[in-house]
Ligand SMILES: Nc1ncnc2c1ncn2[C@@H]1O[C@H](COP(=O)(O)OP(=O)(O)OP(=O)(O)O)[C@@H](O)[C@H]1O
């Protein structure tokens with residue numbers, strides 16, 4: 311059985327007179343030690359999916375359907391007190407903007423040491439020793455001196471290393487990283503990605519890596535799940551998705567990766583308002599291949615015919631998949 315198995319997850323926000331379904335019937339699984347990328351444009355439901363797993367959703371949001379199996383426990387049905395021993399201890403999370411998880415009033419050392427004291431009940435001396443060890447592991451230069459510094463004394467990339475150290479302090483088996491490199495420049499991005507790759511391999515971590523950038527996902531993850539308008543449109547190995555995407559939205563994401571000497575190609579149009587999803591295939595109003603059926607008949611997730619026995623399922627939701635298209 312997979313370490314994490316999200317089954318038919320559906321999350322709604324109560325907006326008073328109406329409701330908004332931010333995640334609609336989403337299913338995916340991650341094995342121990344495996345890295346899965348969750349990709350999609352802004353507003354597609356990536357963060358809400360991650361916050362559902364951690365059970366950190368806003369009060370106005372509710373998991374209305376589905377299960378989140380983690381190591382045999384259904385997190386969707388767990389009590390808050392049970393979640394407190396899972397969060398930070400068995401599942402770590404890194405957010406896009408490190409300052410949201412760091413307190414500017416305490417030194418970074420105290421903040422990471424607190425994780426050890428709270429979850430593992432370590433003494434202050436032992437917590438400090440383990441924190442410095444973890445700072446070395448995430449390659450913070452001069453780890454001992456770093457302990458006494460405040461978050462504002464760090465650059466964005468260094469701050470992100472501190473939050474990674476805090477997330478991994480208790481040796482979780484799953485790390486959720488939500489756009490961890492979006493707030494830093496490309497050089498720092500490459501360093502953070504390489505650090506995550508190394509930690510994932512050395513610690514045999516399962517990773518749910520969230521990004522709007524399929525190119526970044528393919529560097530780090532062996533599989534990818536593509537979200538469009540709160541629903542999965544394609545899931546498969548990053549190799550299969552890159553070489554033979556079936557869904558026109560996935561193909562659009564690949565085309566929009568900048569290539570040297572080529573004009574930038576975006577996906578025409580914008581994502582719909584989640585309060586009023588279009589009928590049929592949710593992507594049809596933007597799809598250059600849409601046919602009449604697409605506007606009324608929602609395509610189910612279907613297994614790709616090119617899926618080899620050896621490979622994990624490659625699925626897509628499209629009536630006219632690109633791989634099988636007869637023009
Ligand atoms: N607190 C909230 N109240 C109401 N609606 C919300 C709230 N948070 C998110 N949403 C809605 O849920 C949808 C999914 O949001 P989410 O933050 O998961 O998107 P995302 O894919 O992470 O986007 P981004 O790439 O911009 O981070 C959005 O369209 C948004 O309108």
Ligand SMILES: [Mg+2]
Nearest residue numbers: 356357358488
């Ligand atoms: Mg987000």
